[in-house]
Amino acid sequence: MSKWIKHLKTINHHKWLVMKYCFRAGLYKQGLLHDLSKYSWTEFLVGVKYYQGNRSPNNAEREAKGYSLAWLHHKGRNKHHLEYWIDYSLNEGAPMAGMKMPVKYVVEMFCDRIAASKNYNKENYTDGDPLNYFMASKEHYLIHEDTERLLEKLLVMLKEKGEDETFRYIRKELLVKG
Numbered sequence: 001m002s003k004w005i006k007h008l009k010t011i012n013h014h015k016w017l018v019m020k021y022c023f024r025a026g027l028y029k030q031g032l033l034h035d036l037s038k039y040s041w042t043e044f045l046v047g048v049k050y051y052q053g054n055r056s057p058n059n060a061e062r063e064a065k066g067y068s069l070a071w072l073h074h075k076g077r078n079k080h081h082l083e084y085w086i087d088y089s090l091n092e093g094a095p096m097a098g099m100k101m102p103v104k105y106v107v108e109m110f111c112d113r114i115a116a117s118k119n120y121n122k123e124n125y126t127d128g129d130p131l132n133y134f135m136a137s138k139e140h141y142l143i144h145e146d147t148e149r150l151l152e153k154l155l156v157m158l159k160e161k162g163e164d165e166t167f168r169y170i171r172k173e174l175l176v177k178g
Contacts, residue, residue, distance in 0.1 A: 003051040011038045011047065014119050021111035024167045026175055030080070030108045037077045046070035054120055080108035082143045098143040106147055107170055110154045114163075127162055131155035 015035055022031030037043055046069065050057035058071040075083040082098060089097035101109075110130075117129040134155055138148065157166045 004048050006053060007044070007047045007051040007057070010051070010053065010119060011035070011044075014115050017115035017118060018108070018111050021114055021167070022108060024163075025107050025111065025170045027104055027108060027111075030104065031111075034080070034108065034112070035074075035078060037074055040073070042073045043070045056116075079105045080112055082109065082141060082147065085144070085147070086142050096142055098141070098147060100144040101147045103150070103174060106150050107154075107175065110151060110158075110170075113155070114158070128159040131159045 015038070018034045019031040022028070022034065038047070046061050047057045050060035050064070052060060058068040058074070061070060062068040075081045078084060079101075082101065085099040085101050086096055087099050089095060091097065113130040113133065117133060118125045121129055131152075134152065138152075141148070143151075154166060154170070157169060
């Protein structure tokens with residue numbers, strides 16, 4: 001099977017998983033519109049060229065070029081990425097900072113992290129994988145403390161209580177307030 005078909009299958013599967021999770025959370029529009037930019041030439045061609053099947057092609061492009069044009073394109077168009085919410089800081093001495101994300105985008109980011117972990121870990125996936133990935137990378141994130149706290153709370157809940165209880169909490173408590 002060609003890399004073109006493999007990459008298309010990977011992004012379609014990822015998009016389907018995120019849609020399923022967004023629907024479970026009650027975020028129907030976000031589920032339908034999630035990651036449409038991955039089908040743009042800027043992102044899709046990079047995905048094909050650097051496809052490996054077990055990690056993001058953007059990481060391979062970054063290793064090859066020193067940056068990822070596909071990632072820069074993607075994060076600037078998708079509000080569920082914390083990097084979309086980085087702006088100039090109003091705090092002296094901190095030139096850039098993470099802005100507080102609306103709750104619905106934090107929930108979509110949570111869904112995205114589950115889907116990515118399932119896509120890359122396949123049959124080895126556990127409900128702790130999205131939390132482990134977050135914890136391994138959070139030190140270098142520019143993320144608002146409230147956004148970080150909420151995302152981590154959801155990821156810990158997923159690991160400790162599973163999908164059903166976490167999505168019940170999101171639907172019945174979190175998004176009702178948010």
